């Protein structure tokens with residue numbers, strides 16, 4: 001029996017089962033982000049080799065000009081504009097002023113861009129320019145994904161040999177207010193709790209008469225009721241909240257389970273199940289406000305789980321987010337050493353910007369040879385001239401790393417579906433693992449520029465209201481460098497102005513990058529070298545302007561540089577930058593949105609029961625960088 005949920009709407013009545021896809025492609029869009037490809041191998045060498053003389057010390061003076069609205073919050077006040085919407089936050093732009101408790105509607109401060117914002121963006125770009133490690137890849141982040149492989153129901157148990165799963169059969173339990181079909185009972189689910197022991201009568205035919213579907217509960221009681229034929233022992237399982245869901249479950253354990261049929265699981269598998277639950281509790285991942293997760297669920301003996309026979313992944317839900325064995329760091333390591341540096345052998349970005357690491361044996365720390373200052377705004381008599389009007393940002397909910405058709409390379413071998421851990425091909429309705437599959441990530445995430453910003457009219461608890469700095473404001477800042485080589489200086493200047501002061505290549509900093517905020521042009525105005533020399537037994541200091549020749553700073557023929565120059569070109573910013581949109585035709589808050597695009601993309605060329613990836617994210621250097629929305 002395929003163990004999928006009876007609550008997926010496509011199982012009910014839309015007639016698509018086994019039929020042809022009914023999605024159509026509509027409006028073109030450019031996904032807000034894309035990826036700079038990684039090279040063949042991340043070059044790492046001993047730190048000492050980066051610091052061979054002659055070395056230079058001095059500073060770089062830069063001008064930063066906003067090309068679109070820019071926003072960096074002053075987080076000392078989360079109700080800066082007194083918006084009267086519950087749980088809605090509003091922020092003024094970053095400044096040195098303490099604005100705690102103030103109504104900022106008519107107050108204006110001098111805007112400041114904190115050094116950390118510039119430094120972070122410059123480091124990420126320097127990593128891309130020099131093909132360095134991906135230092136911000138966070139291995140603590142648990143990768144997750146909704147698995148398409150249907151799972152089997154069971155109960156987690158323990159005996160003297162350790163943990164095992166007792167296989168079960170799922171029987172669908174209709175809940176109110178949904179009326180029972182003939183053959184069904186509809187219960188008040190609030191009267192039941194997770195794992196509760198009940199007795200049921202199973203329906204004589206499967207749900208909707210469909211041979212792939214489970215049976216349904218025809219009658220239910222707290223005690224065995226032989227007179228009314230309510231005699232099958234089962235356990236209530238209350239799954240996650242889902243829009244349009246009508247059924248919960250009763251798990252009926254397999255009879256006469258001998259030792260051989262117990263499905264053995266390890267402590268680690270049980271630990272992974274705990275991590276999965278933690279994901280459900282993490283509200284940043286559950287963006288649906290009504291999603292309640294599993295308040296009653298506990299990982300212990302007797303816990304009801306879904307599992308996958310071939311690869312033991314247990315989850316509390318049938319089609320569910322999972323914790324994967326392959327953490328991002330491991331994938332990066334397999335991707336030719338792009339995992340964050342962790343020893344004295346470092347990449348060029350870690351050598352220049354510094355790093356702190358612990359490889360399990362010892363701590364390694366390399367101090368930064370660069371110091372960034374805050375960026376100060378050019379003086380204005382009226383401080384309100386710095387700012388755009390107060391704006392409510394469009395919700396920043398975005399496709400997550402679980403969107404593997406965007407984040408992962410398409411496998412070399414054919415696969416219908418792939419993710420961080422495995423790839424599959426469909427054989428009938430069963431999934432076959434592609435053995436040669438090696439997960440590869442697309443590269444370093446970067447954002448397209450856009451000449452328009454996406455704002456919202458309605459303040460809600462899921463968006464925020466801000467006062468951005470407007471386009472056309474100049475800021476100045478300095479970077480002090482300490483004992484760096486000529487080559488490092490060239491690459492640093494190239495990274496700052498992206499090849500030339502005069503070109504239109506811009507960086508993205510601050511908040512709202514996917515919705516058109518934060519494009520800035522950085523120009524390198526002056527580079528000063530400071531020398532301390534001993535002449536005739538006297539210490540002399542000199543400060544001299546130097547010119548930095550960018551001619552061979554980088555290899556203009558390499559893919560990463562070509563991609564950087566294309567995606568950072570503000571003059572060629574696409575005019576349709578936004579997240580994908582899918583319209584299932586079902587209406588409601590769940591029927592339209594980016595997540596529906598990903599559902600459509602996996603069922604476009606196959607049935608929803610056999611999800612198959614249809615389109616992947618175009619590459620930066622492709623002539624057409626757009627994809628199309630889907631509509632049912």
Ligand SMILES: [Zn+2]
Nearest residue numbers: 133341347350
């Ligand atoms: Zn590194």
